[in-house]
Amino acid sequence: MTNRDAPLPGPETSAAVPSTTAITPPVYDVVIIGGGAAGLSAAVVLGRARRSVLVIDDGKPRNAPAAGVHSFLTRDGLSPGDLVRLGQEEARSYGVTIVSGRAADTRRSPRGFTVCLENGTTASGRRLLVATGLVDELPAVPGLSERWGRDVLHCPYCHGWEVRDQAIGILGTGPRSVHQALLFRQWSPNITLVLHGAMLAADGTISEDQGPTEAEWEQLAARGISVVIGPVAALDIRNDALTGVRLAGGHLIPLDALVVGPVFTARTRFLTGLGLGSTPHPMGAGSRLETDDSGRVLSDGSVVAGVWAAGNSTNLMAQVVVAAAAGLGVATAINAELIQEELESAVALYRRPFSAAAEAQNSDAHLGDRRHGIWAPVQAINNREGNN
Numbered sequence: 001m002t003n004r005d006a007p008l009p010g011p012e013t014s015a016a017v018p019s020t021t022a023i024t025p026p027v028y029d030v031v032i033i034g035g036g037a038a039g040l041s042a043a044v045v046l047g048r049a050r051r052s053v054l055v056i057d058d059g060k061p062r063n064a065p066a067a068g069v070h071s072f073l074t075r076d077g078l079s080p081g082d083l084v085r086l087g088q089e090e091a092r093s094y095g096v097t098i099v100s101g102r103a104a105d106t107r108r109s110p111r112g113f114t115v116c117l118e119n120g121t122t123a124s125g126r127r128l129l130v131a132t133g134l135v136d137e138l139p140a141v142p143g144l145s146e147r148w149g150r151d152v153l154h155c156p157y158c159h160g161w162e163v164r165d166q167a168i169g170i171l172g173t174g175p176r177s178v179h180q181a182l183l184f185r186q187w188s189p190n191i192t193l194v195l196h197g198a199m200l201a202a203d204g205t206i207s208e209d210q211g212p213t214e215a216e217w218e219q220l221a222a223r224g225i226s227v228v229i230g231p232v233a234a235l236d237i238r239n240d241a242l243t244g245v246r247l248a249g250g251h252l253i254p255l256d257a258l259v260v261g262p263v264f265t266a267r268t269r270f271l272t273g274l275g276l277g278s279t280p281h282p283m284g285a286g287s288r289l290e291t292d293d294s295g296r297v298l299s300d301g302s303v304v305a306g307v308w309a310a311g312n313s314t315n316l317m318a319q320v321v322v323a324a325a326a327g328l329g330v331a332t333a334i335n336a337e338l339i340q341e342e343l344e345s346a347v348a349l350y351r352r353p354f355s356a357a358a359e360a361q362n363s364d365a366h367l368g369d370r371r372h373g374i375w376a377p378v379q380a381i382n383n384r385e386g387n388n
Contacts, residue, residue, distance in 0.1 A: 031125030038311025039131030040087035041327030047094025065149030295330035
């Protein structure tokens with residue numbers, strides 16, 4: 001076996017030193033793809049339930065540019081990096097294995113699922129939990145992505161307090177931008193909606209279809225929200241801080257923060273081997289993995305056996321604390337399903353007459369690579385009796 005074909009660490013091996021000599025890759029109870037708030041929360045719950053758990057994470061959290069996590073009770077202001085570090089330490093304390101890598105493909109196997117990583121290693125699990133989050137696709141404005149998560153924002157509940165009473169601009173790329181302007185008005189009286197993108201017609205005038213409606217014009221005026229006809233050509237940055245947006249005509253609109261409406265795209269490319277992918281969000285916010293209320297992934301309205309999802313990959317609007325709660329809920333549902341599966345197997349074996357072959361099968365089903373004690377002699381008996 002080459003290093004490239006080596007299995008990932010087993011439930012009883014160190015994540016820092018992957019085994020390259022095992023004959024058969026270990027089969028975890030649950031493989032979690034994604035080590036953010038949802039994935040690590042699920043890992044802790046499953047670890048505490050005495051499940052063997054593998055977390056695969058590429059170390060690139062969506063909220064990495066942000067200075068801190070907010071609206072998370074007792075963790076307000078904690079940096080995203082520290083939240084992940086503390087979560088990993090907690091998960092490892094319950095026996096969870098965490099490896100660095102990115103999933104490239106996932107397929108069904110006799111014991112559940114096999115996940116192939118980009119580096120060529122593989123991991124096997126009885127159940128699969130997708131917690132990979134999403135990608136923010138930002139409007140194509142020069143300088144925008146470099147300020148993302150700092151003074152270019154999208155969520156008032158994540159960053160509104162930090163920009164309270166400041167000059168806040170709303171990059172109006174569609175009808176939802178009016179809602180953003182009215183929403184951010186709660187945090188500052190100085191709001192400017194800059195019409196851009198789809199809110200403008202080809203000749204630069206306000207789009208009849210995508211621009212504000214008559215009722216919305218009245219709402220904007222009633223709340224004292226200024227409206228500027230763009231488009232925006234670039235951001236104005238001075239001393240590593242946003243100072244405004246520059247329109248195509250050269251005029252500068254002074255601002256301290258800019259609100260945008262990204263397209264949220266769930267990370268699901270590695271699920272094509274299972275015939276799965278993201279579906280359009282009903283509110284037009286992007287694409288997501290569709291799930292039922294318990295977190296089981298759906299395909300054309302039907303449950304995909306053994307595949308679960310939690311966090312932003314299925315709930316595009318979830319804040320960190322909501323994603324963590326979703327991970328907890330899905331983990332308990334997965335554990336309940338595994339318990340039921342093991343119970344049915346145990347009852348079926350219990351009803352069968354005692355034999356060395358049945359005992360060996362029972363041992364293999366419930367202990368797998370962890371079996372010890374009398375298993376070897378029983379296997380030897382089976383071999384002599386021709387019961388394999």
